[in-house]
Amino acid sequence: MTNILQTALGPLVEFVWMEADLLDAKRYAEWLALWADDGKYVIPIDQDTESFEDSLNFAYDDATMRDMRVRRLSSGQSMSASHAAQTVRTVSRFVRLPDSARGDARLRCAQHLVEYKFDRHRHYVANVEWTIRSDGDKFEIVEKVVRLVNSEDALAGMSYLL
Amino acid sequence: MTELLPSELVRDDCVHTALYKDPEIFEQEIDRIFNRTWVWVAHDSELPNPGDYVTTHVGRQPVIVNRDKQGEVRVMLNRCRHRGATICEKRKGNAPGFVCPYHAWTYGQDGALKGLPLPKGYKDFDKADYGLVTLRVESYNGLIFATFNEDAAPLDEFLGRAKPWIDLFMKQGGGYPIKTMGEHKFTFPGNWKIQLENTTDAYHFPVVHKSFLTSLDGDTSELFSFMKAGGYVEDLDNGHSVMVMIPELVDLEENLDEPIPDRFAELAEDLRQDHSEDEVRKIVRAVTGTGFNVNLFPNLACSMAFFRVLRPLAVDETEIRHIAIGMDGGPDAANRARLRLHEHFQGPMGFGTPDDAEAWERVQRGSEAGEDQMWIMLNRGEDKTESNAGDVTAETGMRAAYQMWKRMMTV
Known part of the structure; x- marks a missing residue:
């Protein structure tokens, strides 16, 4: 039987928008709850790589590492995260990709994030690839790969999540 | 100030x-x-094969670090001798030489000017005078350093x-x-x-x-x-x-x-x-x-x-x-x-x-x-x-x- 959530783009887009809103609001505990237990949050450096495990990334997070990352950002112990930049991200240009071998929905979108801190705006533009599993009446993130267009250039410290 | x-x-x-x-x-x-002392430019492992190169900087000056056919590591200014364009904008790669994209002046792995289009347009021109500017290069235990300073003490002594x-x-x-x-x-x-x-x-x-x-x-x-x-x-x-x-x-x-x-x-x-x-x-x-x-x-x-x-x-x-x-x-x-x-x-x-x-x-x-x-x-x-x-x-x-x-x- 075809699951409506696996075929329609609309609910997936709404899910991604909701995720973006949680990150801009720094509601990290709720963000953690969106993930599948085996989910991977990846921000690669190499523009073309699919072999994240054998490459150096900005982030290559399993559940444990995501938990630790969120704890760091929320702990009050990090001077950069204690007054982290404000972010506003726009997510658009959604495209469905062929489902994963396991039947999870895959899509790609554009993300334009602007951060503001120290009287300064910085921009980060990325293609974001999603693998999203529908589990009953909800979605969970199996993989989120944020491919920054300038990943191989010099970036600046980021105490928020892309 | x-x-x-x-x-x-x-x-x-x-x-x-x-x-x-x-x-x-x-x-x-x-x-x-x-511009006067030894500046680190690369690690040996970044240039495993002849022809391998990386682009980087010595201070503010863009340079190419490469390994030539004989295995020698060279550091050359990333600047065509003609009109100053960079001759390589890739971060790394392998190349038998470098061609300036502006007027096709062509340099070998050793930086020598090999050729240029319509050379007869120049008078008293000796290609030997127009190779890429090379820096002094020495290395220690895989660490490659370069300097513009011919009078600098040997790297060995500098690292001491x-x-x-x-x-x-x-x-x-x-x-x-x-x-x-x-x-x-x-x-x-x-x-x-x-x-x-x-x-x-x-x-x-x-x-x-x-x-x-x-x-x-x-x-x-x-x-x-x-x-x-x-x-x-x-x-x-x-x-x-x-x-x-x-x-x-x-x-x-x-x-x-x-x-x-x-x-x-x-x-x-x-x-x-x-x-x-x-x-x-x-x-x-x-x-x-x-x-x-x-x-x-x-x-x-x-x-x-x-x-x-x-x-x-x-x-x-x-x-x-x-x-x-x-x-x-x-x-x-x-x-x-x-x-x-x-x-x-x-x-x-x-x-x-x-x-x-x-x-x-x-x-x-x-x-x-x-x-x-x-x-x-x-x-x-x-x-x-x-x-x-x-x-x-x-x-x-x-x-x-x-x-x-x-x-x-x-x-």
Whole structure:
């Protein structure tokens, strides 16, 4: 039987928008709850790589590492995260990709994030690839790969999540 | 801006704030330091084959570092002799030579001008006079340095007492040669010397990196509680210094019969499938890197488990690269462990770097206060000497670097 959530783009887009809103609001505990237990949050450096495990990334997070990352950002112990930049991200240009071998929905979108801190705006533009599993009446993130267009250039410290 | 001479701006125990913010001083630093001394440009493993090249900078000047057919490493200005265009904009690759995209002047791997279109348009033109400008190149234990200065002392002499520490650092190959494995690159709006100081600054670690330390498991956290663990900082001459934070991780080929820590039990078990027990112990002990930072004036630090490279962009803008290193030909499991450890602390989204970058930017911003009345303190702690055990939080490394700065700036 075809699951409506696996075929329609609309609910997936709404899910991604909701995720973006949680990150801009720094509601990290709720963000953690969106993930599948085996989910991977990846921000690669190499523009073309699919072999994240054998490459150096900005982030290559399993559940444990995501938990630790969120704890760091929320702990009050990090001077950069204690007054982290404000972010506003726009997510658009959604495209469905062929489902994963396991039947999870895959899509790609554009993300334009602007951060503001120290009287300064910085921009980060990325293609974001999603693998999203529908589990009953909800979605969970199996993989989120944020491919920054300038990943191989010099970036600046980021105490928020892309 | 400041009326003081370079010799007056550096005292034994403090430096003037103008060193962070005076554009004229910055221009002098480029001329007198980066254009005069040995500057690190690459690691051997980045150029394994003839024709391999990387593009980088010596100070502000773009250069190509390549290995020619004979295996010789060359460093050449990335600038066509004709009209000044860069002849290569790729970060790395393999090339039999370089062709300027503007008018197709063609250079060999050795920088010699091989050909140009319509040469008859020039009178009395000898191609031999128009090769790429090459720099002097010397290397030590895989570290490749270049200088514009034909009169500079040999690299061997320049590195001097830092060499044994470089040798110890390279033992983290765990029996394999060292190779680079990618890099995190970022900028911060601040002077390059703020970064230079930081790699010899143990005093900041438990404060700035509290959130990193909290994220570690108990054993690792114990390793990093080095403030009272017998560490020290030693001046190694010529602006170089070493900061030993974890004395038991100075020589990675010692203490190989000690029990393998629990956190590496799984890795060790994995390695045992293809390696002898001796090899497993050597690899596991090397996997987290060394317990010290060797700072090499002016732009490289061999820092625990990675290379830190700085590049001055402007008086208040600096680029930093944290280059991951691994075991060349070594087990995938060990290299993956090293990649994950690097990602944990380093990079613009690491658990350490963003806090460092924030601290450095705050120094630059705060330095606007006080005009010409204020100095930066460097008087903390006692130097390690033959008769003194030293102190890991001593600002010895900064004092050493600034004395070298003074020497070079007042020539």
